[in-house]
Amino acid sequence: MSGRVVIVGAGQAGLQVASSLRQDGFAGSITLIGDEPGLPYQRPPLSKAYMKDGDAARLALKPDSFFARADITYRPMTRVSAIDRLAAEVVLDGGERLGFDHLVLATGARTIRPPLDGLDLPGVHELRGLADARRLRDAMAQARRAVVIGGGFIGLEFASVARAAGLEVTVLEAADRLMGRSITGAMSARFLAAHVADGVDVRLGARALAILGTDRVEGVALDSGVVPADLVLVATGVRPNSELAEAAGLAVANGIVVDADLRTEDPRIFAIGDCANFPSGQERIRLESVQAATDHARHVARAIMGAPAAPYAALPWFWSDQGALKLQIAGLSTGADEIIAQSDEDGAVHSVFAFRDDRLIAVETVNRPGVHIAARKLLGAGVAVTPAALIAAGHDLKALLPPA
Amino acid sequence: MPHVTYVAADGTRTTLDAAEGASVMETAVRNDVGGIIGECGGAMMCATCHCYVDDAWTARTGPRKDGEMDLLDCAASPVTDASRLSCQIRMTQDLDGLVVHLPEAQV
The missing domain is CATH 3.30.390.30 (FAD/NAD-linked reductase, C-terminal dimerisation domain)
Known part of the structure; x- marks a missing residue:
């Protein structure tokens, strides 16, 4: 099997497509495009092990030598500005065009920026990429009082690490329980009790109204008053990066819409990982997980190789380390x-x-x-x-x- | 630096310097040793870093960690008494010269 495969997004999903294609014997060209510097890396540890040990070298998914050995053209710090479906080309920032026979969109997701005053004050952080994690970790070393806006996985994982590092930590969750989008009430309650026992001030039903401060962050305003803070992490969820697909005329609805083969309505174009909205039973879902990233990637590699495909149906699984x-x-x-x-x-x-x-x-x-x-x-x-x-x-x- | 040798299913041997404290899985991934995937990054969520510790070394690598056997139940290749998750073996000077054998398949 040959042809040109272009993969947009060099996270775990994008890299896995490239790697699986070579493993399956794909003989064509593979170009992997990422907008971050450095080698593709694992994101889950950013709020876990990395936040504790700061060892970025442990995060790389593959060493530099892999790309030469597997004949994969890796283009870091490169942004794709458009998909030209008529010409079957992606257009890079700066105008360069890359032709494709198969295009895989693995563009991931980005942090939601809630409409809050003060979001751009120094001391206000988000946690999505390695650069965010580095800044947040450095800030944590100087900070005494952290407020986490959002009681989901990432917010709570950071809260645990920050608390263990000796900070006073407040978690503000707008809903009536923690991780409500992902887990059952019984398990939410279990984690609430654990965080409270660790000394985290968890406030449910607490909606942040504004982030306060003049030169830098000083606190977060709630209905009930102000929680002082010298570090704020905004962790209210993510939004799929589906703009490229949308601009190319592909269907988008909470992610890039794909079929049971993970193809968009354009049979040459796939979408996988955090940015993909795919069928699951009678419903459509979008997952943010290593499992979806790698299982999607292997499925698409097989599809590109022309292997007869059973509909994608891998079981989702997740993990979170908190204290x-x-x-x-x-x-x-x-x-x-x-x-x-x-x-x-x-x-x-x-x-x-x-x-x-x-x-x-x-x-x-x-x-x-x-x-x-x-x-x-x-x-x-x-x-x-x-x-x-x-x-x-x-x-x-x-x-x-x-x-x- | 302690050395670790990976013996692939086809007999190919790769010997690497391991950072003190790095796991056998991390050392393989960092150096692009085929045959070890480490998909979950050592979070004990998969069994794609399965290895067989060489008979000469099983005493020094010690027993399996909590939960390791459960994950090995999911391994793609046969599990033997020598089977370990390589993410759970940390390299120390004491393990200098460690030899692990890699299975045919990890997925």
Whole structure:
């Protein structure tokens, strides 16, 4: 198989397409375009291990030598300004044009900037890329009082690290629970209790009205008063980078719309990872995860190689490290209508089983890797598990696995 | 710097200097050793850095860490008594000369 593949976006998804294509024996040209400097790197550790140890060398996904060996043209610090579908070319900033036979959009997502006064004050941070993480980490070393706007994964992971580093930390979450978009209420409550026990001031239903300060940030205004701060992290979620696709006339709706093969309506153009809105059962979803990035990438590499494709149907999984707690999620709990939770002797929830229409759809666990892996196998194999069956099995997912 | 040798499924040997404290997985990824992927970056979320510790070294690499066996259940290649996740083995001077064998497939 030959031809020219151009990949826009050099995150984990984009790099994996390039790498999988070569692994699968693709003989054509591969160009990987990224807008950041340096080698493609892992993002998950930015709010976890990197925020603690500051070791950027550990983040690289591949060494420099990989690109020469695999004959992949990597173009960092390069922005694509347009896709010319008629000419089958991408147009780079500066006007250079690159022809393609297959185009993969792996453009990722960017931090939402909520409409708040004071967002541009020194001391106000976001956390998306390595450059953000470097600045935030440096700032954390000087700061005493951090306010995190947004109680999602990234905000809470940073809150844990900052608290462990000795800062006073306040988390402002506009909704009535933490990580509400991603996990069940029982698990939200478990993490709320853990953060409070660690000394984080978590405020639910707390909407930031403005970021205050003259020369630099001094606090965050709420209905109930002002929370003083010398560091503010804005972590209210991300928005998919779908403008290039939209400008090229491709359908966009919470991400770039693709079919079960991860193709846009233009069969030469795929979209993968954080920027892709893809079918999942009867619904359409967009995921922000390493799992989606790499599974999408491998799927698209096979499609470009002309392999007969079953519809994309990989099981989503996620993780988050917050203090001593490792949260692992298999499946999506959206739309759950029944929850079975298990707790330690001290009452802390460690496993949550989410059901929809009498069928297990997601499992959330804390520091229980064995249960997580069993859940991935069970859900990935499409085994139907009812609440009654789970209880009959003594909550032991391994007992419900089909014999190997 | 401690050395670590990777023996690929086809017998190819690669010997590298490892940074003290770096994992066997990280050392492989940093140096583009084929046969180790490390997709989750060492977060114990996948089993794509599976290796077989050479018989001469199993005593010194010690037992598997908590949860490692569960993840190895997902490995793409057969799991033996020598199987480890290479992200869970940290290189120290004590492991200078370590030899690990790589499986046929990681995904």
